[in-house]
Amino acid sequence: MKRIYIQEVVTRDGFQAESAFVPTEQKIALINRLSRAGYAKIEVTSFTSPKAIPMLADAEAVMQGIDRIPGVEYTVLIPNLKGAERALSVGVDEFNLVMSVSEAHNQANLKMSREDSFKGLSSVIDLAHANNTAVNISLSTSFGCPMSGIVSLAELMHWVDRFAARGVRGITVCDTTGMANPAQVHSICEAVQTKYPKLQWTLHFHNTRGMGLANALAAVNSGIVRFDSSLGGLGGCPYAPGATGNICTEELVHMFDLMGFNTNMQIDALLDCSKDLQSLIGRTLPSQLLMAGKVDQLHVAPCQP
Numbered sequence: 001m002k003r004i005y006i007q008e009v010v011t012r013d014g015f016q017a018e019s020a021f022v023p024t025e026q027k028i029a030l031i032n033r034l035s036r037a038g039y040a041k042i043e044v045t046s047f048t049s050p051k052a053i054p055m056l057a058d059a060e061a062v063m064q065g066i067d068r069i070p071g072v073e074y075t076v077l078i079p080n081l082k083g084a085e086r087a088l089s090v091g092v093d094e095f096n097l098v099m100s101v102s103e104a105h106n107q108a109n110l111k112m113s114r115e116d117s118f119k120g121l122s123s124v125i126d127l128a129h130a131n132n133t134a135v136n137i138s139l140s141t142s143f144g145c146p147m148s149g150i151v152s153l154a155e156l157m158h159w160v161d162r163f164a165a166r167g168v169r170g171i172t173v174c175d176t177t178g179m180a181n182p183a184q185v186h187s188i189c190e191a192v193q194t195k196y197p198k199l200q201w202t203l204h205f206h207n208t209r210g211m212g213l214a215n216a217l218a219a220v221n222s223g224i225v226r227f228d229s230s231l232g233g234l235g236g237c238p239y240a241p242g243a244t245g246n247i248c249t250e251e252l253v254h255m256f257d258l259m260g261f262n263t264n265m266q267i268d269a270l271l272d273c274s275k276d277l278q279s280l281i282g283r284t285l286p287s288q289l290l291m292a293g294k295v296d297q298l299h300v301a302p303c304q305p
Contacts, residue, residue: 001260001261002220002261003225003261003262003263004220004227004256004261004263005226005227005264006038006039006040006227006249006252006253007039007041007042007043007227007229008034008039008041008043008228008229008230009043009204009228009229009230010030010034010232010235010246011027011030011042011045011062012043012044012045012046012056012076012077013043013228013230013235014230014231014232014234014246015055015056015234015235016053016055016235017236018055021054021055022055022280024058024061024065025065026280027045027058027062028062028065030273030276030277030280031044031066032066032067033273034231034273035066035067035069035072036269037265037269037270037273038264038265038266038269040073041075041094042072042073042075043075043076043077043096043228044062044063044074044075045059045076046059046076046077046078046083047076047078047082047083047084047087048077048083059076059086060086060089060090063076063087063090063091063092064090073093074092074093074094075092075093075095075096076092076094076096077097077098078096078124079098079110080120081123081124085127088127088131088133092133093134094133094134094136094169095128095134095136096137096172097121097125097137097138098110098137098138098140099114099117099118099121099137099139099140099159100139100141100176101139101142101145101151101155101156101159102140102141102145102148102151104145104147104148105145105147105176105177108147118159121137122166125166125167125168134169134170135169135170136168136169136170136172136200136202137163137168137172138171138172138174139156139159139160139163139171139174140174140176141176142156142173142174142175142188143173143179143180143184143185143188144175144177144179145177145179146177146179150184153191156188156192157195160192160195160196164196164199168199169200170199170200170201170202171192171199171201171202172201172228173188173189173192173201173203173204174204175203175204175205175206175215176206177208178205178206178207178208178211178212179208179209180205180211180215181211181215182211182217182218183218185215185218185219185222186218186221186222189201189203189218189222190222190223193222193223193224200226201226202226202227202228203216203219203224203226203227203228204227204228204246205219205227205229205247206246206247207246207247208245213247213251213252216252217255220256227247227252228246228247229247229248229249229253230245230247231248231249231250231270231273231274231277232248232249232250232274232277232286232287232290233245233247233248233249233251233285233287234281234285248285248288248289249270249274250267250274250287251287251288253265253267253270254267254289254294254295267294271294274290
């Protein structure tokens with residue numbers, strides 16, 4: 001039975017676009033519940049400027065307040081050296097660094113060129129290595145960009161090569177704006193794993209055009225075993241018109257479990273957390289599974305006339 005590792009991003013990627021501040025104690029409570037649901041990794045928060053993302057201004061307090069469950073890695077998004085130093089002060093397990101493969105998206109999202117991003121992130125990688133902290137690089141718009149179109153494999157591999165040479169532990173291939181299709185996913189997954197079989201590969205899909213689960217299945221069939229996902233499907237890229245959010249954790253787990261993969265996840269706990277998350281943010285989430293229930297959830301037959 002193939003093991004699949006699920007990595008939750010809701011309290012960073014999901015929360016960062018929310019306008020109403022989620023209280024620190026409620027973030028901690030949610031992460032503690034998720035930590036006991038079977039995840040391999042949880043992206044807790046981001047050590048970015050509080051002015052840039054007020055929702056995550058409590059990064060230190062959240063990291064210091066959560067229960068650290070053995071077997072779960074607690075990763076955080078690191079934008080720069082200042083953020084890295086803040087993260088080191090609270091003992092995170094991994095730095096997750098981000099830049100876009102698309103120049104247009106990097107300029108829109110990070111307000112700098114890809115070369116400037118690479119230079120800045122290289123300094124963060126050096127600091128992480130000096131402090132024995134694992135590093136993952138998330139390459140946004142690896143499949144396509146709404147401003148510049150489909151990204152070529154050659155363009156993606158250029159940045160994969162450069163970060164692999166910097167000694168990162170893992171690379172996340174991100175479909176940030178939901179432009180990937182299963183054939184493209186299969187091709188890219190085979191290419192990156194063939195060239196760098198020892199790197200920890202993760203796929204990060206968005207369901208912007210309804211192909212999230214199909215793309216995840218294509219990735220699994222190509223040998224990928226790690227996936228980012230967001231509880232309830234919360235989150236989404238602000239530069240993807242009509243974006244519906246990240247691939248939904250409970251839907252991903254439900255599919256893999258039905259297919260006989262070992263996700264190590266407690267699906268009922270996920271659904272409970274997703275239901276409560278709706279109350280926390282004050283609106284309905286795009287989780288189809290939360291609305292319809294698991295396939296083994298049977299109903300009483302209607303009375304016949």
